[in-house]
Amino acid sequence: MVTKPLLRVLNGARADRPPTWLMRQAGRYLPEYRALRAERGGFLALATDPIAATEVTLQPIRRFGFDGAILFSDILMVPWALGQELTFGAGEGPRLAPALVDAALTALTREPARLDPVYATVRGVAESLPAETTFLGFAGSPWTVATYMVAGQGSRDQEVTRRFAYADPAAFGAIVDAIVAMTIDYLARQIGNGVEAVQIFDSWAGSLSPEQFERWVIAPNRAIVDGVRARCPGVPIIGFPKGAGGKLAAYAAGTAVDALGLDETVDPHWADAVLPPELPVQGNLDPLALLTGGAALDAGIDRVLAAFPERPHVFNLGHGIGQHTPIPHVEHLLQRVRG
Numbered sequence: 001m002v003t004k005p006l007l008r009v010l011n012g013a014r015a016d017r018p019p020t021w022l023m024r025q026a027g028r029y030l031p032e033y034r035a036l037r038a039e040r041g042g043f044l045a046l047a048t049d050p051i052a053a054t055e056v057t058l059q060p061i062r063r064f065g066f067d068g069a070i071l072f073s074d075i076l077m078v079p080w081a082l083g084q085e086l087t088f089g090a091g092e093g094p095r096l097a098p099a100l101v102d103a104a105l106t107a108l109t110r111e112p113a114r115l116d117p118v119y120a121t122v123r124g125v126a127e128s129l130p131a132e133t134t135f136l137g138f139a140g141s142p143w144t145v146a147t148y149m150v151a152g153q154g155s156r157d158q159e160v161t162r163r164f165a166y167a168d169p170a171a172f173g174a175i176v177d178a179i180v181a182m183t184i185d186y187l188a189r190q191i192g193n194g195v196e197a198v199q200i201f202d203s204w205a206g207s208l209s210p211e212q213f214e215r216w217v218i219a220p221n222r223a224i225v226d227g228v229r230a231r232c233p234g235v236p237i238i239g240f241p242k243g244a245g246g247k248l249a250a251y252a253a254g255t256a257v258d259a260l261g262l263d264e265t266v267d268p269h270w271a272d273a274v275l276p277p278e279l280p281v282q283g284n285l286d287p288l289a290l291l292t293g294g295a296a297l298d299a300g301i302d303r304v305l306a307a308f309p310e311r312p313h314v315f316n317l318g319h320g321i322g323q324h325t326p327i328p329h330v331e332h333l334l335q336r337v338r339g
């Protein structure tokens, strides 16, 4: 029988007080993270050192006692394993080379062994987590990962990749298929090594028209859900299509995810009304309300808590925690949610 509170809710049980974790909870708002990162000299050095990455995964659990621990890694590990070079320069976002807007996918040499340190981290965390804490693995969704692979870096509205997908859907489809295959294996191996649920982050799902959303978000995520379920039945899969808005119900039905992450722009009462009543949801406090604190934070928490009177609900933010978020605000959030 499942007794961990977060895992129970992801399996469809209702809890009086929602279990809680925060997206990007292992990271730069924590002084202990910044200290370790400075000592190790950068993100990739940390993420590929299983002892350091285990420590970073556990830091927010030790400090706050969240119900879920999220593996410390990044969605761009999959492009790295597909053969692109990955760098995280100081003060700038990640870079992937060669960008697939100028180079063919076939020019890349697959390097799946680059993911081996991540599986070692998974084993390290699984051994050390408190008994009540659920261990979450993750990957990026094919669309979001492809936007970085094609442009070679993050971009404001993913224009380069959206144009590429229209201009050459066969070449773009080959990139998406390669990400799907690697991601199924990556998630199944995270599970095989000890994670208990997985989340698929689709940070840029909001930039697509409905037909493109159907083709590049729903269909590939369905392939991942089917592929992971075939290898690892019974492990909950959370989909987080940020910005999907009115397409959320189509996403939930089309991908068959076990739980749905809501971003902060979604009215939780509307979501509760339009989504299948048994579907667990996760979210969706505005990260900026948490950063601001005070009355804005309390009102935001109470609104989310009141929105799902019957439904399985995991309390979370609508997107990642901001790096300037004061730690006392996180402590306050947990006290208020736990009552």
Ligand code: 1CP
Binding pocket: 023, 024, 025, 026, 027, 028, 037, 043, 070, 071, 072, 073, 074, 075, 076, 088, 093, 094, 138, 153, 154, 155, 201, 203, 319, 320
């Ligand atoms: O120390 C540093 O400077 C590195 C900052 C950092 C961290 C802490 C990056 C670079 N990645 C991560 C970890 C990370 N990334 C986690 C695990 C830790 C946790 O959640 O607590 C996760 C789940 C991610 C996911 C991720 N990476 C997403 C999806 C979620 C989201 O926030 O939208 C995306 C889009 C990325 C790409 C990425 N990695 C890092 C940065 C700065 C970015 C964004 C780049 C850009 O769009 O320009």
